[in-house]
Amino acid sequence: TSHLIPSLSYIFSYFVLPVDKRVENWPLMQSPWPTLCISTLYLLFVWLGPKWMKAREPFQMRLVLIVYNFGMVLLNLFIFRELFTASYKAGYSYICQSVDYSDNVNEVRIAAALWWYFVSKGIEYLDTVFFILRKKNNQVSFLHVYHHCTMFTLWWIGIKWVAGGQAFFGAQLNSFIHVIMYSYYGLTAFGPWIQKYLWWKRYLTMLQLVQFFVTIGHTAMSLYTDCPFPKWMHWALIAYTISFIFLFLNFYIRTYNEPKKANTGKTAVNGISANGVNKSEKLVIENGKKQKNGKA
Numbered sequence: 001t002s003h004l005i006p007s008l009s010y011i012f013s014y015f016v017l018p019v020d021k022r023v024e025n026w027p028l029m030q031s032p033w034p035t036l037c038i039s040t041l042y043l044l045f046v047w048l049g050p051k052w053m054k055a056r057e058p059f060q061m062r063l064v065l066i067v068y069n070f071g072m073v074l075l076n077l078f079i080f081r082e083l084f085t086a087s088y089k090a091g092y093s094y095i096c097q098s099v100d101y102s103d104n105v106n107e108v109r110i111a112a113a114l115w116w117y118f119v120s121k122g123i124e125y126l127d128t129v130f131f132i133l134r135k136k137n138n139q140v141s142f143l144h145v146y147h148h149c150t151m152f153t154l155w156w157i158g159i160k161w162v163a164g165g166q167a168f169f170g171a172q173l174n175s176f177i178h179v180i181m182y183s184y185y186g187l188t189a190f191g192p193w194i195q196k197y198l199w200w201k202r203y204l205t206m207l208q209l210v211q212f213f214v215t216i217g218h219t220a221m222s223l224y225t226d227c228p229f230p231k232w233m234h235w236a237l238i239a240y241t242i243s244f245i246f247l248f249l250n251f252y253i254r255t256y257n258e259p260k261k262a263n264t265g266k267t268a269v270n271g272i273s274a275n276g277v278n279k280s281e282k283l284v285i286e287n288g289k290k291q292k293n294g295k296a
């Protein structure tokens with residue numbers, strides 16, 4: 001027991017302290033429970049939502065999807081701009097940047113942008129909600145749920161302890177890619193007439209994969225230079241990113257390299273299929289209009 005207590009104290013100090021005092025009173029940051037409850041409700045909806053929708057007609061949500069997707073474009077553009085501008089003004093290094101817990105205006109601006117990045121991952125739970133309400137359950141894959149649930153949950157840890165420093169790079173890179181990704185989603189929501197012009201969905205998946213390799217390279221460089229940033233976070237990030245590489249590569253091979261099957265109207269991009277309006281939905285809408293006009 002005498003050896004156990006010092007060990008626990010060391011682990012507590014190494015992993016938990018110091019928290020970022022600047023963010024502790026921000027929404028969702030005082031305790032992990034609100035974040036964990038939101039993520040638990042998300043997983044419950046993934047399980048129960050399809051059962052609730054089973055005997056119901058799918059929702060037609062074109063306008064909602066257009067507004068949502070382009071709203072996410074604006075939010076991610078804001079996050080990217082804030083991180084890029086504030087990190088430039090603060091003289092951040094892309095090789096090694098320790099966390100500055102001061103109230104410097106640029107440091108607080110970076111912390112706030114990272115908090116918004118964390119919040120955006122909670123908002124992205126709506127991607128799944130919309131799929132289920134539209135009865136696109138085949139799009140709610142393991143990769144889709146794993147990506148959404150872990151990003152929101154794990155980034156709480158990042159904001160709580162390291163709202164700055166090396167953490168800015170991954171969020172800045174990912175928010176930039178999400179600007180492009182949600183732009184694609186928003187355009188697909190306009191319907192099949194525009195989808196034929198969106199030839200670049202394969203390259204979005206490739207861009208995501210490049211992002212993961214860049215992230216591993218950046219993290220490995222930080223470890224190599226002995227950057228004063230929590231080492232356990234670096235190793236955890238590398239392991240987490242490797243899991244994404246395997247999952248996204250599997251998705252890419254199944255989607256683009258295997259023999260193509262009959263067109264099902266899917267508009268998958270990066271394992272998280274686009275919340276757009278596909279051809280089958282267009283037929284439902286058109287058939288509904290014909291019946292309304294008395295046409296068979």
